[in-house]
Amino acid sequence: MKHKFPENFWWGAATSGPQSEGRFNKKHRSVFDYWYDTEPDAFFDRVGPNVASNFYNSFREDFKMMKSIGFNSFRTSIQWTRLIKDFETAEVEADAVRFYNEVIDECISNGMIPVMNLHHFDLPVELYEKYGGWESKHVVDLFAKYAKVCFDLFGDRVKHWTTFNEPIVIVQGEYLNQFHYPNIVDGKKAVQVSYNLNLASAKAIEEFKKNENNKGGRIGIVLNLTPAYPRSDSEEDLAASDFANKFHNRMFLDPAVLGHFPEGLAEVFEKDGVLWQSSSEEMELIRNNKVDFLGVNFYQPLRVKVREHELDESKTGWLPDKYYEYYEMPGRRVNPHKNWEIYPEAMYDIAINIRDNYGNIPWYVSENGMGVYGEEKFKDENGMIVDDYRIDFVTEHLEFLHKGIEEGSNCFGYHLWTPIDCWSWMNAYRNRYGFISLDLATQIKTIKKSGYWFKDVAENNGF
Structure with a gap:
């Protein structure tokens, strides 16, 4: 066994409520539900979140399949739009309480640690319409109320919580790069939203700490870290990567x-006139409510260089891109289905950065994976998808992760994105990520070759 991982290492995968459950019995709409209802053509093949992978109805069978391929842990999210009936008072929907209780109990009874996330890009649309969503500090307070309800209801069994999944993507998708509703470009709002999301996370952590139910539990956040590598060692390229790192990661x-x-x-x-509105009390709250652990999603690095053409702010307004340009490294390896660079070495760099600059906080890989289009063409004669490319991808990333752990980084787990092919926002089911394939027409689920491979890795705690 060349690569042995620490004892009690987490082996599993991650999904989210809006991407797996379907909208069955859900009374409120998230921003994505609303966007799909109003503009279905924006989504690949016009496939929306209404059924997704049917987790709402099939979670018992799904957990059995996950157990059969060696999972000892599993992350999903609670949907604010499913659980809460009245966003102002945080009154709950009885069916949602039943559903999440059953999911948590079923997960535990299959020998898996449940990891519950509170927000996965699924802001209730009425909070956007009424208050501007994450632009509003009132919404921050409503989120803290919702978090408290989750801890009250489920904290006796869920001992690993995260506040947000990839909060920077909310900023990028909604306010800079137009790939999440409301698809606006407004750098000043983007900066305020970044601050408010940090505040919302801290307020949820404050609620967590006050809650008797959470004794023995931990709370973290899931961040997608995209190390910003400079094109060269020139002062200008280094300054560009420093700002890109500060904005997109730090x-x-x-x-x-x-x-x-x-x-x-x-x-x-402040110099650029886009500084967030904040108070010293809020800054104090952020200072006093840090995470217990970190989830790290890693897919691809960021490559940047000094700006070679000045940003025309008269057309765009302020954007973080003012301080860098993206750069395609010659000879890079690419996943052709996403045009994302494959650079497993970054897994080691992340591990060492956390060790050296973040107090060696406990962390785990909360997502990593490879989206592939048209996987059905890789079926063997028995109908199994032979996804050797996924096995190779995960192996390489685990090798570099292992190197970081050997050198003292405090990593305690690895989760693939995702257990079962799931609905992926505008991409719908274009790219498949799971260890388990989903036939959309029949909802039949089948383990891929990578799933059987992963079972061996999990059982041997290494490879």
Whole structure:
């Protein structure tokens, strides 16, 4: 066994409520439900979240399949739009309480640790329409109320919580790059939303700490870390990568783990006239409510260089891109289905960065994976998808992760995105990620070759 992992290492996978459950018995709409209802053509093959992978109805069978391929842990999310009947009072929907209780109990009875996330890009649309969503500090307070309800209801059994999944993607998708509803481009709002999300996470952590139910539990956050590598060692390229790192990675990582924003970031925002509105009480709250552990999603690195053409702010308004340009590294390896660079070495760099600059906080790989289009063409004569490319991808990333652990990084688990092919926002089911394939027309689920391979890895705690 060349690569042995630490004792009690988590082996499993992650999904989310809006991407797996379907909208069965759900009374409220998230921003994605609303966007699909109003503009179905924006989604690949016009497939929306209404059924997804039917987890609402099939979770018992799904957990059995996950157990059969060696999972000892599993992450999903609670949907704010499913659980809460009245967002102002945080009154709950009885059916949702039943459903999440059954999911948690079933997960545990299959020998898996449940990891519950509170927000996975699924803001209730009425909170956007009424208050501007994450632009509003009232919504921050409503989120803390919702978090408290979750801890009250489920904290006796769920001992691993996360506040947000990939909060920077909310900022990028909704306010900069137009791939999440409301698809606006407004750098100043983006900066305020970044601050408010950090505040919302801290307020949820404050609720967690006050709650008797959470004794023996831990709370973290899931961040997608995309290390920003400079094109060269020139002063200009290094400055570009420093700002890109601060904006895309450290703007959430530093407050979550260290309790403060990266040095110099607020000064840039202030100089540019886009600084967030904040108070010293809020900053104190962020300082006092740090995470217990970190979930790290890693898919691809960021490659940047100095800006070679000045950003025309008269057309775009302020954007973080003012300080860097993206750069395609010559000779890079690419997943052709997503055009994402494959760079497993970054897994080691992340491990060492957390060890050296973030107090070696306990962390785990909460997502990693490879989306592939047209996987059905890789079926063997028995109908199994032979996804050797996924096995190779995961193996390489685990090798570099193992190297980081050997050198002292405090990593306690690895989760693939995702257990069962799931609905993926605008991409719907275009790219498949799971260890288990889903036939959309029949909802029949079948283990892929990678699932059987993973069972061996989990059982041997290494490979």
